Amino acid sequence: xxxxxxxxxxxxxxxxxxxxxxxxxxxxxxxxxxxxxxxxxxxxxxxxxxxxxxxxxxxxxxxxxxxxxxxxxxxxxxxxxxxxxxxxxxxxxxxxxxxxxxxxxxxxx
Amino acid sequence: xxxxxxxxxxxxxxxxxxxxxxxxxxxxxxxxxxxxxxxxxxxxxxxxxxxxxxxxxxxxxxxxxxxxxxxxxxxxxxxxxxxxxxxxxxxxxxxxxxxxxxxxxxxxxxxxxxx
Numbered sequence: 001x002x003x004x005x006x007x008x009x010x011x012x013x014x015x016x017x018x019x020x021x022x023x024x025x026x027x028x029x030x031x032x033x034x035x036x037x038x039x040x041x042x043x044x045x046x047x048x049x050x051x052x053x054x055x056x057x058x059x060x061x062x063x064x065x066x067x068x069x070x071x072x073x074x075x076x077x078x079x080x081x082x083x084x085x086x087x088x089x090x091x092x093x094x095x096x097x098x099x100x101x102x103x104x105x106x107x108x109x
Numbered sequence: 110x111x112x113x114x115x116x117x118x119x120x121x122x123x124x125x126x127x128x129x130x131x132x133x134x135x136x137x138x139x140x141x142x143x144x145x146x147x148x149x150x151x152x153x154x155x156x157x158x159x160x161x162x163x164x165x166x167x168x169x170x171x172x173x174x175x176x177x178x179x180x181x182x183x184x185x186x187x188x189x190x191x192x193x194x195x196x197x198x199x200x201x202x203x204x205x206x207x208x209x210x211x212x213x214x215x216x217x218x219x220x221x222x223x224x
Contacts (some may be wrong), residue, residue, distance in 0.1 A: 010150075035215075042115070042202050042215030043153070088152055095141070097213060102152040 003027075004091050006100035014108055016078050021103045023089035024071040032065055032072045033097070035088040043088055079107045112136060113205050115216030122193055122223055130188045130219045132203030138183035139205035143213070144176075147200040159186040193223040 005024045013019055023032065031050040035043035047056050049065035049072060056063045060083075062075040076083055084107050089100040112135040122128050132142055140161050145153040157178050158166040165178035175197075177189040186205075190197055202218040 006152075040200075040218065040220065042113075042204075042217045044215070045212060048212070086150070086152075097143075097155075099152045099155075102150075104150055 004089055004098055004100035006087075006089055006103050008103060009101060010104045010106075012106045012108065013079055015080055017107075019076050019079060019105070021074045021076075021087055021089075021105075022071070023073070023100050025091060026070065027091065027093070028069050029091035029093050030069075031092045032069070033090045033092065034063055034072070034074055035090065037086040037088060037102075038084075043086075048092075076105075079105075081107045081109050083107050113139075113203065113214045113216045115203055115219055117219060118217060119220040120222070122221070124194050124223055125192055127189055127191045128193055128221060130190075130201055130203075130221075132186045132188070132205065132216055134184045134205045134214070137205075137207045139186075140183065140208060142180060142186040142203055142205045144178060144186075144188050145202045145204070147202060147218070149200075153202060156188075190221065193221070195223045197221065198223045 007022050031048050033048045034046045037043040047063045052067045052069045054065045060077045064073050087103045091098045114133045114135055116131045142159040144156045146156050147153050155168050156171045159178045159180040161180045161183050167173050175191055180186040200218050200220050204213045204215045206213050
């Protein structure tokens with residue numbers, strides 16, 4: 001079973017703080033995706049990381065893929081209330097997409 | 110960009126009735142569509158993989174006779190929750206991809222409430 005462990009499961013912070021969300025697995029994935037989902041909507045793809053050690057930046061969000069392609073992290077700098085949502089990592093192996101349990105982020109003004 | 114449309118966005122039904130949820134790929138042909146179930150503040154749980162023109166592949170623990178999936182065309186997959194019960198109340202989401210190595214596009218989900 002390909003399991004993706006995400007931590008923390010829930011995070012409540014103040015506007016302007018930094019945070020990091022982790023996604024770990026014992027399995028190797030061909031790529032790893034990060035999604036953000038707002039209540040009542042479907043997940044929206046933020047980024048796909050493919051190469052071990054790869055770092056991608058999306059404005060205040062920095063995504064990193066582990067060297068062994070088993071883990072990834074999402075770092076948000078100076079969080080804003082608009083960053084509130086459920087962040088999901090998903091590992092890709094062949095045609096299979098395995099989701100982590102998600103991190104619920106709440107950013108208060 | 111590619112868009113996946115799900116309908117209805119929410120539905121309330123009585124226990125024992127059946128509900129059909131549609132998932133359409135609007136500007137691409139989707140050979141494969143996926144159906145997920147999501148409980149509040151939890152992640153997406155894959156229910157089944159729907160392949161155009163063939164039977165769906167169900168995940169372990171998902172009742173095939175209860176969650177009927179039909180993928181009759183390259184742009185439409187349907188999920189029918191048969192004889193719905195309150196425990197079937199959940200958020201159901203579909204996703205579709207043009208091909209196995211292309212990005213997944215998600216619908217906006219269907220909130221099902223069974224009374």
